[in-house]
Amino acid sequence: MKKLINRRPGNALSWALGLLPFLLLMIAYMVASDARLAENPNDKLLPALDSFVQAIDRMAFEPSKRSGEYLLWADTLASLQRLGIGVAISALVAVVVGIGNGTIPLVRSTFSPLVTGLSLVPPMAILPVLFIIFGLGELAKVMLIIIGITPFMIRDLQQRAREIPAEQIIKMQTLGANTWQIITRLVWPQLMPRLISAVRLSLGPAWLFLIAAEAIAATEGLGYRIFLVRRYLAMDVILPYVVWITFLAFVIDFLLSRYSQWRYPWFHQKGH
Amino acid sequence: MAIIEMKNLWKEYGDQVVLERLNASVEEGEFVTIVGASGCGKTTFLKLLLGTEDATRGELLLDGQPLPAEPDASRGIVFQRYSVLNHLTAVENVMLGGELESSRWFGISVGKKRKQLRKDALEMLESVGLGPAADKYPHELSGGMQQRLALAQALIKRPRILLLDEPFGALDPGIRADMHKLVLSLWKSQRLTVFMITHDITEGFYLGTRLWVFDKPRLDPQAPGAYGARVTYDLPVGDCENGTLTSINQRVTRTSRVLNDTL
Ligand SMILES: Nc1ncnc2c1ncn2[C@@H]1O[C@H](COP(=O)(O)OP(=O)(O)OP(=O)(O)O)[C@@H](O)[C@H]1O
Ligand SMILES: [Mg+2]
Numbered sequence: 001m002k003k004l005i006n007r008r009p010g011n012a013l014s015w016a017l018g019l020l021p022f023l024l025l026m027i028a029y030m031v032a033s034d035a036r037l038a039e040n041p042n043d044k045l046l047p048a049l050d051s052f053v054q055a056i057d058r059m060a061f062e063p064s065k066r067s068g069e070y071l072l073w074a075d076t077l078a079s080l081q082r083l084g085i086g087v088a089i090s091a092l093v094a095v096v097v098g099i100g101n102g103t104i105p106l107v108r109s110t111f112s113p114l115v116t117g118l119s120l121v122p123p124m125a126i127l128p129v130l131f132i133i134f135g136l137g138e139l140a141k142v143m144l145i146i147i148g149i150t151p152f153m154i155r156d157l158q159q160r161a162r163e164i165p166a167e168q169i170i171k172m173q174t175l176g177a178n179t180w181q182i183i184t185r186l187v188w189p190q191l192m193p194r195l196i197s198a199v200r201l202s203l204g205p206a207w208l209f210l211i212a213a214e215a216i217a218a219t220e221g222l223g224y225r226i227f228l229v230r231r232y233l234a235m236d237v238i239l240p241y242v243v244w245i246t247f248l249a250f251v252i253d254f255l256l257s258r259y260s261q262w263r264y265p266w267f268h269q270k271g272h
Numbered sequence: 273m274a275i276i277e278m279k280n281l282w283k284e285y286g287d288q289v290v291l292e293r294l295n296a297s298v299e300e301g302e303f304v305t306i307v308g309a310s311g312c313g314k315t316t317f318l319k320l321l322l323g324t325e326d327a328t329r330g331e332l333l334l335d336g337q338p339l340p341a342e343p344d345a346s347r348g349i350v351f352q353r354y355s356v357l358n359h360l361t362a363v364e365n366v367m368l369g370g371e372l373e374s375s376r377w378f379g380i381s382v383g384k385k386r387k388q389l390r391k392d393a394l395e396m397l398e399s400v401g402l403g404p405a406a407d408k409y410p411h412e413l414s415g416g417m418q419q420r421l422a423l424a425q426a427l428i429k430r431p432r433i434l435l436l437d438e439p440f441g442a443l444d445p446g447i448r449a450d451m452h453k454l455v456l457s458l459w460k461s462q463r464l465t466v467f468m469i470t471h472d473i474t475e476g477f478y479l480g481t482r483l484w485v486f487d488k489p490r491l492d493p494q495a496p497g498a499y500g501a502r503v504t505y506d507l508p509v510g511d512c513e514n515g516t517l518t519s520i521n522q523r524v525t526r527t528s529r530v531l532n533d534t535l
Contacts, residue, residue, distance in 0.1 A: 167354040170324060175369040175429055176345035181379040185368065189359045266358050269411040 044233040055236035071225065072244070079222040080248070082138065083203075083210050086145030090206075091199055093146075094153035095191065101154070102161020103169075103187050104179070112158070119151030123209060131217060141213040148209040149202040156201075160194040161187055193267035196260040200253055207249060273336055275300045275432065275465050276321070281330035282500065283316055290316050292500030294330070296484075300432075303459055303466040305476035305509070307520075308486030309528035312501040314469045317486070318435050321467060322347055334433075345369075348431035350439045355422035356410045362421050363406040366393035369429040393428065400424045400454060416440075416447040420454065427458055434459075436468040452479055473521055476509075483507045485520050493530050 009017055033046035047055075060072040067074075100107040101115065127144055134140035164187060172182045214223030222245055229237045261268050274297035281294040290313040298304060308314050319325040320332055323342045332339045334346070343349075356365050370389040372379040381389055397406050400420040402413075410418050419439050426434060436455075440448045456479065459466055470476050476483045485505035492498050505520060 165354040167351045168357060170322065170343050170349065171351075171355060171357070172372075173343035174322075174345060174348050174426070174431065175372055177372045177379065178376070180377065181372050184377075185372065185379045186357065264359070266409045266411055269409070 044235055047236040047239075051236040052240055055234070056240050059237060059240070072241075075220055075222045075225050075241075076244070076248070078218075078220045079210060079214065082141050082214075082221070083145065083206055086142045086210070087149070087199060087203065087206050089142070090146050090150040090153055090202070091195060093150050094157050094198065095188075095195055097154045098157025099161055099183060099187055099191065101158040102164075103183060108158075115151055115154050115158070119155055121147075121151075123148035124212065127213070127216070136217040141210065141218065144209045144213045145206050149206050152205070153195075153198045153202055156198045157191055157195060160191060160198075164190055193260050193264035196256050196264075200256050203249060203252060207245065211245075274298060274333075275335060277331075277333040277336070279331040279333070281320070281332055282328045283313065283320060283325065284328045284500070288497035289500035291320075291486075291502070293502055296503060296506065298465060298467075298482075300465055301463050302482055303456075303464075303480030304468070304482045304484055305480045306467060306469045306484045306486060307471070307473050307476045307524065308501065309488075309524050309531055310471075311531040312486050312488060312527060314486055315437055318349075318437050318467065318469060321433070321435055322349060345429055346431055347433045347435060348426035348429055349435040350419065350422045350426055350437070352438045352441055355439075356418055356425060358410045361407050361409055362397060362402055362413065363390060363393050365410070365421060365425045366396050366428055368425065393424075396424045396428045397421075399458075416443045416451065419443065419451065423454065423458065427462065427464075430462060431464070433465045433467070436466065438469050438471060441471060448475075455479070473524070478509065481509055483509050485524065487523055487527050488531075491527060491530055496531050 029046065030049065033048055036043045036046050037048055056072075060070060063069060064071050097111065097115065101112050102108070123144060126147065130140045130143050130147070134143055168186060169182060172186050177185065210221075211223030211226070214221040215227040218224035222241055226238050226241050276298040278294045278296050281291065282289070283291040294317075306314050306317070316325065320327055321339070323340050323344070326341060334340070340346075349355075356362075357368070360368065367381075367386075367389045368379075370392065371381045371386075374381045374385050374389070394403065394406055397403055400423060402417060402420055402424065405413060405417060410421065413421065422439070440451050443451065452475070455466070455468075458464070466480065468480065470479075483505065484503045485507075486501045487504040488496075488499055488501050489504055490499040504523070
């Protein structure tokens with residue numbers, strides 16, 4: 001018999017083992033829910049599975065009585081749009097500033113202290129400021145995401161740009177490259193896969209800021225809905241929404257990771 | 273006129289003297305191999321030639337003019353590692369020099385020009401024996417193949433001076449011998465001036481036209497940084513008396529002990 005540390009599950013076993021905790025959680029939930037509902041049929045805390053089915057059906061497949069929209073999809077679209085715009089703008093700013101700070105010493109001396117300072121401001125603390133300046137519209141919510149994740153992404157990319165071996169930068173010069181060409185042919189392509197991993201890392205905080213902003217001021221969106229139905233203790237809506245958000249986050253992360261592996265094979269072969 | 277000339281060249285880091293009083297001149301087309309104890313300043317000397325470090329004192333001239341203080345296309349280099357760009361395939365690495373030249377803004381070539389560059393690059397790869405690996409990324413190549421790629425990449429630019437910093441240090445003896453043949457034939461066909469650092473004194477003794485030994489003639493074991501290294505032997509290759517090799521070997525080993533024990 002091999003030592004435990006050397007025993008590896010096969011493919012099928014691996015899947016089964018991975019699913020097991022989920023199954024156990026489901027069972028635990030159903031047992032607990034049954035127990036509470038047996039005591040009080042109107043209990044709202046742990047609804048039975050068929051309440052979820054009904055709630056999902058109501059939110060996703062029946063038009064809302066008030067607005068005629070399919071709420072889940074409208075909420076999803078609104079939230080993904082804010083998330084997408086926010087993350088895209090952050091990524092763009094981060095690449096530009098990160099490359100500038102990371103490769104050109106004069107730029108770094110000028111802006112690096114500022115970026116470090118800004119990244120220490122807690123974004124949630126300036127949320128009221130954003131609402132005051134940008135009003136309660138879309139802009140404030142997107143701005144919160146941008147302010148929340150951009151400094152971190154800049155610092156990450158700046159660091160990655162500085163990690164490009166000096167040998168390669170010298171090499172480019174001996175091949176006749178000027179500063180701009182060093183950026184377009186060496187730094188930019190080297191940073192692309194690193195940008196993707198920075199985006200993947202910052203998606204967690206981005207969701208956090210999105211939901212926080214929606215909870216405070218919005219008329220639609222996944223975060224808005226959760227905080228709206230909280231007033232009615234509607235666990236049957238909240239929990240499916242949470243699962244849905246988690247699923248969306250997972251899919252986005254998965255797609256980014258696959259894209260990066262397909263597009264930048266050289267990056268993933270080095271054991272990154 | 274000499275292509276490289278050193279006049280009383282010094283290099284110090286803080287109060288550590290690395291190189292002192294270097295005087296030499298090198299003609300176009302010479303192949304200088306450099307040996308010396310680890311830590312005595314060989315790489316530092318190459319950095320001076322490359323322009324990434326400045327001399328503390330003295331003059332370093334290229335064609336009689338002060339050497340440009342930053343790397344440029346006149347001096348190609350192959351480092352021990354990180355010499356090729358890992359995000360480009362082999363052929364793209366070799367095409368890079370031409371592409372940078374053809375488009376000053378983005379360094380990307382298109383159409384006919386690109387086809388021509390690719391064709392030249394493939395020929396170059398063929399000549400270093402990497403024809404079949406043209407579309408592979410560096411991480412898919414062995415260490416020896418990566419070094420050959422680095423040579424191809426540097427040589428297709430036809431630099432006047434080629435700097436090699438222990439380019440074959442990590443390779444096994446068989447491949448090293450192949451690489452020596454390759455370097456010699458490329459050197460002959462392109463009339464390059466080569467400076468090559470090696471740890472292997474016998475390698476230095478038959479490769480190239482001139483052997484320099486960097487060593488510290490004055491050596492204070494209590495303060496190894498007090499005096500710098502100089503060129504203690506400047507020998508035409510293939511033309512040395514018996515015993516010189518052993519004597520150089522002994523001295524270099526002694527310096528190496530002192531430098532690397534007390535560090
Ligand atoms: N940037 C630097 N700052 C301070 N000291 C340095 C710097 N670069 C090199 N040195 C010192 O200069 C000396 C010579 O270093 P160098 O790298 O030239 O040695 P080398 O002859 O190439 O050695 P090796 O054969 O091990 O590569 C060493 O003592 C090193 O500590
Ligand atoms: Mg060295």
